[in-house]
Amino acid sequence: MISKQELLAKIQHILPKPLYAEIENAVKDLDDERALRLIYRVLRLYLNSLIDPGEAIGIVTAQSIGEPGTQMILRSFHYAGLREFSMARGLPRLIEVVDARRTPSTPLMYIYLKPPHNKSREAAEAVAKKIQQVTLEMLAKEVDVDYISGAITIELDTEQLRYRGLNIKEVEKIVSKARGKDLSISFRGHTITVTLTSPDIFKLRKVRDKILQIKVAGIKGVRKVVLQYDSKADEWFIVTEGTNLEAVLQLEEVDATRTYSNDLHEVEEVLGIEAARALVAQEIKRVLDEQGLDVDIRHMYMVADTMTWSGRLRPIGRHGVVGAKESPLARAAFEVTVKTLIEASVRGEEEAFKGVVESIIAGKYIPIGTGIVRLLMQF
């Protein structure tokens, strides 16, 4: 008989870390015989709980997410909980994630800060001010358009300037870059005057909008910032509407290891495919949790893994995962059957009848469960 230490050493690589730590702790005070019995029992239970080769895990995932999904509230309202902005949630957000849409309907960033900055509201607010995009419009007290002389007068608000920590010289420097050959800009005190040499009403309006949207400070794309307090971790963090991960991660105060946005493609680009995978799973989990649906996280990882298997983010559907299938019949069985078949025949594709869908169409055994085993019989 071997000692419990020897057995523990043997199973260390078999069991997952948390389980191993638990059993190691549990057998600490047991004698060898009882310890061995316990370890063998746990080991057997663990090995029995593993997924067998040939198990149709994709179908299990589809059903496990699909059934609770039917219970979901189709459209949801603006919640009172998250002040100042509403967020896509529920089914719309779920569809957005599995379709891997370019930009989410509510792009958000969750910005976590490094220690001294996340401890007080004031410190976090100072960072938030640096992040929020400040346009000239936000600084203006009054905007006046004189259609006769072709002049736009913008009076800056001194209060706003002080609040944003800007001085008039900086603003002048940035605004004067907008000067063009038919556009002259002059400054007097807190007043900016933009004059057009050839005034016409439509152009004047266009110029007005353009001038007001000039970014004076902050990070481009960040429209709103809201401070939030996490009582569990005792820290302040920033939630923003509008995303620009790349720029935010450059900031010194920002904890780049935790900050993320809900824009899948942005995360894939800036943080990589592994991060995108984690985000897909996390977003689906969040949507289902919010609706009070309890689905095991492993199903989300299954979806996320299929979407990110190829090294880039692919939607579930005929433009992504299904469309990338080798078998023309499997593709045709999904959507737009005729078009898919015609294109496949034009290209001269071959059908190998290896997958599940093709095998069903052909009336063969499917490569699932016991059907995955191939035997050669000796006559």
Added chain:
Amino acid sequence: MSRVSLGVREVSVIPKEEAKELLKRLRIRPWQLPWIRSSDPLAKLVDAKPGDVLKIVRESPTAGEFVVYRLVVPG
């Protein structure tokens, strides 16, 4: 290691020998591993070239820590 986040704990390029052994153990061809593009921030971090195999240690809520391998592909 400044930008490794959202679930990734460690990344490294594994030596050719080790990669061969891994493929033998799993009884698969290299392209049957999940892929990662060589332009991916994670691949750039360890300076991986197409053909390399990356060892990635993920955080996992169920298994504590989980090791995955990804084949580096051009792109």
